[in-house]
Amino acid sequence: GENVEQHPSTLSVQEGDSAVIKCTYSDSASNYFPWYKQELGKGPQLIIDIRSNVGEKKDQRIAVTLNKTAKHFSLHITETQPEDSAVYFCAASNGFQKLVFGTGTRLLVSP
Amino acid sequence: ETGVTQTPRHLVMGMTNKKSLKCEQHLGHNAMYWYKQSAKKPLELMFVYNFKEQTENNSVPSRFSPECPNSSHLFLHLHTLQPEDSALYLCASSQDVTVTGELFFGEGSRLTVL
Numbered sequence: 001g002e003n004v005e006q007h008p009s010t011l012s013v014q015e016g017d018s019a020v021i022k023c024t025y026s027d028s029a030s031n032y033f034p035w036y037k038q039e040l041g042k043g044p045q046l047i048i049d050i051r052s053n054v055g056e057k058k059d060q061r062i063a064v065t066l067n068k069t070a071k072h073f074s075l076h077i078t079e080t081q082p083e084d085s086a087v088y089f090c091a092a093s094n095g096f097q098k099l100v101f102g103t104g105t106r107l108l109v110s111p
Numbered sequence: 112e113t114g115v116t117q118t119p120r121h122l123v124m125g126m127t128n129k130k131s132l133k134c135e136q137h138l139g140h141n142a143m144y145w146y147k148q149s150a151k152k153p154l155e156l157m158f159v160y161n162f163k164e165q166t167e168n169n170s171v172p173s174r175f176s177p178e179c180p181n182s183s184h185l186f187l188h189l190h191t192l193q194p195e196d197s198a199l200y201l202c203a204s205s206q207d208v209t210v211t212g213e214l215f216f217g218e219g220s221r222l223t224v225l
Contacts, residue, residue: 034213046213097144097212098156098167101153101154
């Protein structure tokens with residue numbers, strides 16, 4: 001079955017810096033890669049996703065890149081702000097909403 | 112109300128108790144899910160329902176019993192749990208299991224088993 005590894009487990013940056021979180025997956029049939037943000041006391045919320053027919057996708061300060069050959073995808077957050085502090089989860093799916101999640105990255109943005 | 116609502120938000124129970132977690136979605140979705148979230152572990156899919164029918168049971172122990180009376184409501188009945196079952200239980204919904212897309216999560220029910 002699919003296995004998703006996520007690094008780093010914690011990431012501390014200064015406000016205004018960029019943050020990068022990386023994930024690798026094992027199943028070459030996976031074709032959908034979402035990223036979720038979980039704030040304290042809340043459930044995870046989708047922030048961006050990418051499908052296997054696209055190499056990069058941007059939405060304002062966040063972007064996701066996908067390298068199908070290497071089987072890895074990354075989340076990039078530019079100009080980080082304190083409200084970006086949260087736990088971020090990557091996931092992979094080969095269909096039928098059977099998402100396999102990574103272990104999460106705790107991002108701390110210091111003012 | 113909008114979105115996915117879970118009750119109770121916090122629950123403490125003994126190993127011999129019986130309790131239930133409730134989830135309700137107001138999004139008109141057809142698929143509902145139970146996930147278990149433990150510290151330092153990936154979210155674990157427990158059960159999936161599509162149009163009220165269970166489509167996935169991810170080898171979950173029988174002390175967890177799901178119920179889906181309609182597409183808007185999902186329950187997780189708990190009995191004779193173990194301390195290692197203490198976790199955050201998240202309910203989610205999506206349009207349909209056959210289409211990969213956004214999962215909408217509730218805020219979770221924090222369960223502590225003494």
